[in-house]
Amino acid sequence: EQYIYAHLQDDLSLQVLADVGNFNASYLSRIFKQKYHCNLSDYIVRARMSLAKELLINTNEKIYLIAEKAGYGTISSFNRVFRKMEGMSPAEYRAANHIGE
Numbered sequence: 001e002q003y004i005y006a007h008l009q010d011d012l013s014l015q016v017l018a019d020v021g022n023f024n025a026s027y028l029s030r031i032f033k034q035k036y037h038c039n040l041s042d043y044i045v046r047a048r049m050s051l052a053k054e055l056l057i058n059t060n061e062k063i064y065l066i067a068e069k070a071g072y073g074t075i076s077s078f079n080r081v082f083r084k085m086e087g088m089s090p091a092e093y094r095a096a097n098h099i100g101e
Contacts, residue, residue, distance in 0.1 A: 001036075003017070003020060003021075004017075004043070004044060004047055005047060008044075008047060008048050008051055008069070008070055008071045009068065009069055009070075009071050010071065012044050012071065014028065014029055014040055014041075017040065028040070044071075045081060045085070046085075048070040048071050048072070048081075049070070049081070049082065049085050049086070051069065051070050052066050052067070052069075052070040052078070052082065052090065053086075053093065053097075055069065055070075056090055056093055056094040056097070056098070057094070057097045057098055057099055058099055063075065063078075063090050063091060063094075066078075066090070067079075067090075078090070
């Protein structure tokens with residue numbers, strides 16, 4: 001869990017995380033689901049979205065930079081996942097919730 005939050009910008013594929021923890025990938029997937037009651041990939045998406053929402057609300061950073069910090073290689077993939085999770089675009093979310101610096 002701590003590794004995931006510290007490396008949201010990085011490749012967090014199951015195989016990479018298994019290698020970091022020196023686990024078999026299927027074993028890691030199984031124990032993660034037992035502990036957190038969700039798939040590893042879903043957990044990572046939620047962690048990335050949590051960071052993105054925090055940055056959208058509390059900073060004036062450009063959205064493409066927030067997408068990079070949240071681990072998305074393209075703004076389109078970030079926008080697609082964000083809209084699916086939140087029901088609005090990152091720009092709409094910021095406009096509705098922004099506090100700024």
